[in-house]
Amino acid sequence: MLVVKDVSKQYGSFSALKNMNLEFSDGVYGLLAPNGAGKTTLIKMLVTLISPSKGEILYNGTNIVDLDEDYRDILGYLPQQFGYYKNYSPMQYLLYLAALKGLDKKNALEKISELLEKVALTDVANKKMKKFSGGMIQRVGIAQALLNDPKILILDEPTAGLDPKERARFRQLLTGLARERLVIISTHIVSDIESIANEVIMIKNQQLLYKDSVGNICNTLDGHVYETSISYERLESFRKQYVLLSEKQEHGSMIVRFVQKGKTEADWIPANPHLEDVFLYEYRDELLTDL
Numbered sequence: 001m002l003v004v005k006d007v008s009k010q011y012g013s014f015s016a017l018k019n020m021n022l023e024f025s026d027g028v029y030g031l032l033a034p035n036g037a038g039k040t041t042l043i044k045m046l047v048t049l050i051s052p053s054k055g056e057i058l059y060n061g062t063n064i065v066d067l068d069e070d071y072r073d074i075l076g077y078l079p080q081q082f083g084y085y086k087n088y089s090p091m092q093y094l095l096y097l098a099a100l101k102g103l104d105k106k107n108a109l110e111k112i113s114e115l116l117e118k119v120a121l122t123d124v125a126n127k128k129m130k131k132f133s134g135g136m137i138q139r140v141g142i143a144q145a146l147l148n149d150p151k152i153l154i155l156d157e158p159t160a161g162l163d164p165k166e167r168a169r170f171r172q173l174l175t176g177l178a179r180e181r182l183v184i185i186s187t188h189i190v191s192d193i194e195s196i197a198n199e200v201i202m203i204k205n206q207q208l209l210y211k212d213s214v215g216n217i218c219n220t221l222d223g224h225v226y227e228t229s230i231s232y233e234r235l236e237s238f239r240k241q242y243v244l245l246s247e248k249q250e251h252g253s254m255i256v257r258f259v260q261k262g263k264t265e266a267d268w269i270p271a272n273p274h275l276e277d278v279f280l281y282e283y284r285d286e287l288l289t290d291l
């Protein structure tokens with residue numbers, strides 16, 4: 001069990017995270033927040049690349065910094081930008097990393113063949129990576145993170161730059177990997193984790209907003225999401241009055257989906273909240289300034 005206890009992180013006078021308390025057991029955890037919310041900061045602390053300014057992170061009761069090598073032995077990590085050599089093939093690259101990790105060549109070859117099979121790269125095992133797509137490179141990244149058969153697998157924005165098909169493939173791969181290990185995956189794309197995360201962690205204003213199942217997080221907007229049809233001319237004033245989640249044109253009018261917690265109108269149709277709705281609602285200010 002991995003426990004984040006009262007952890008805060010300051011960069012000089014800037015507070016990146018405040019008083020985070022989290023517990024992780026096996027399964028998939030999705031760390032979901034817009035860019036700049038502190039996901040990478042949390043992840044870098046979880047992999048001991050940076051230290052908390054306050055608080056501690058414990059694995060089975062011991063501070064991960066004290067566990068040192070013993071902790072890194074059970075950790076697999078895919079950073080946001082991982083360094084690979086374009087002129088290497090996946091086989092050469094993974095053999096090189098395996099040697100750095102101290103695996104002997106025979107075991108390494110066996111392990112690498114198994115991993116390449118798992119990430120569906122066996123066919124291109126000996127092809128130079130310079131011609132690989134973003135999705136293929138990310139799968140090499142996953143394979144390197146799995147070299148030591150880690151109990152804890154941490155992936156920082158692993159789907160950045162992938163097309164929807166590659167994202168779908170990635171989700172499939174992750175669910176397979178999550179049996180008997182802890183997987184933490186950070187993203188700002190709701191669909192990356194909505195269907196696969198046992199729990200979703202959301203950070204807002206440098207603090208923990210939610211750590212719960214997708215269903216329970218969606219319930220926070222239960223009874224407050226509606227859809228209705230309005231004229232195009234009304235759209236502007238509607239946007240000012242309600243928190244708009246989506247809008248689409250249909251037969252000359254606008255179908256809007258929005259959040260309203262007060263008075264309702266007769267022609268509004270209640271809708272079941274989705275995680276995307278909660279994401280858009282909770283981060284409406286951050287997302288607006290991103291545009």
Ligand SMILES: Nc1ncnc2c1ncn2[C@@H]1O[C@H](COP(=O)(O)OP(=O)(O)OP(=O)(O)O)[C@@H](O)[C@H]1O
Nearest residue numbers: 011014016033034035036037038039040041042157
């Ligand atoms: N070394 C640093 N020094 C100063 N500020 C930093 C440093 N690293 C991150 N920050 C700031 O801390 C905040 C959180 O950054 P962080 O990278 O953790 O966010 P994030 O949610 O991972 O976003 P992204 O996906 O864009 O990396 C940002 O405002 C960022 O500018």
